[in-house]
Amino acid sequence: MPEAATRARVLVVALGGTIASTGSAGVVPRLGARDLIEAVPALGAVAEIEAVGLRQLPSGDLTLDDLVALARLIRDAAARGVDGVVVTQGTDTMEESSFALDLLVDVEAPVVVTGAMRNPTMASPDGPNNLLTAVRVAASPVARGLGCVVVMNDEVHAARFVRKTHTTGVGAFASPATGPLGWVSEGRVRVASRCAPLRRFGSVDGLDVAPVAIVACALGDDGRGLEALLSTGYRGLVVEGFGAGHVPAAMVEVLARAAAAMPVVLTSRTGVGEVLSSTYGFVGSESDLLARGLLSGGALDARKARVALSLAIATTADASAAVRAFEAVRDSLTFAGGPRPPEAAVDPS
Ligand code: ASP
Secondary structure (H helix, E strand, O other), X not given: OOOOOOOEEEEEEEEEOHHHEEOOOOOEEOOOHHHHHHOOOOHHHHEEEEEEEEEEEOHHHOOHHHHHHXXXXXXXXXXXXXXXXXXXXXXXXXXXXXXXXXXXXXXXXXXXXXXXXXXXXXXOOOHHXXXXXXXXXXXXXXXXXXXXXXXXXXXXXXXXXXXXXXXXXXXXXXXOOOOOOEEEEXXXXXXXXXXXXXXXXXXXXXXXXXXXXXXXXXXXXXXXXXXHHOOOOOOXXXXXXXXXXXXXXXXXXXXXXXXXXXXXXXXXXXXXXXXXXXXXXXXXXXXXXXXXXOEEOOOOOHHHHHHHHHHHHHXXXXXXXXXXXXXXXXXXXXXXXXXXXXXXXXXXX
């Protein structure tokens, strides 16, 4: 395939994960950004690559503070004219880290998160193809303005909707609510749909990420752990309720008390669709919980709502401003009567 005459400049930032994991007695992150790039000679024809190793961790050990630092690095790179950025990391928390980057980085240049389900010691590791594909997307003008995307298994997913849906399969990443935004075929980047403009957080400097807990509901749970949780220093709570946003009646009272003390966001454990606001009327229903001061998570799942709430609380000391900041993110996920999508650029390949 003919490549563009002038190669794009792409920054690859490595954070660890399976894509970088080797070893004979249990693989652990060992390979750096340079190692990953050198293993894929085809990258040289796609872009001029700069490599940075920022962390070398299993992705469960990354923190939102790490992502604030990464967001700063990406903003600086975009300001000095880099055309796109690829982040390589573990897949376990990619659905959260990509959304955090989407909220923290407001640049036209594509920000692409990728990784691998099969490590480099296996017979058919997927890391090299994922890295090559991610760099193609980061280098493509078609992907400009998409915000942060996850590129895995030749598909392009919006950070706000992508989820890890399988423990080991190379097709683990999906956007069950919407499908992928696009794909890469024979090296060509195809974008079939674009998201509504996300409400992002302006400055990341000095951001001190707030601890926010997730509490998942289960059949017969009486919420006894919640009471203890409230005195552990969390500054917000996300409830992963049943169905359209419901909890057992036994949990309602403690949740109402929590909501008087901190922002408490109601989400659904189903993972697709938005929580309702005015359909059911029983104790513990969505309308009951919202009337008791819980905030609707809208179409955010619990993990993405937690990321948005942590960052929203971090941006202001004013509790109601933090709530408004969270709600602005939530309400910007879709085109709910908002502006039309920008015109798409043309992929020269
Ligand atoms: N299983 C993980 C991965 O795919 C490990 C991690 O998230 O670091 O990279």
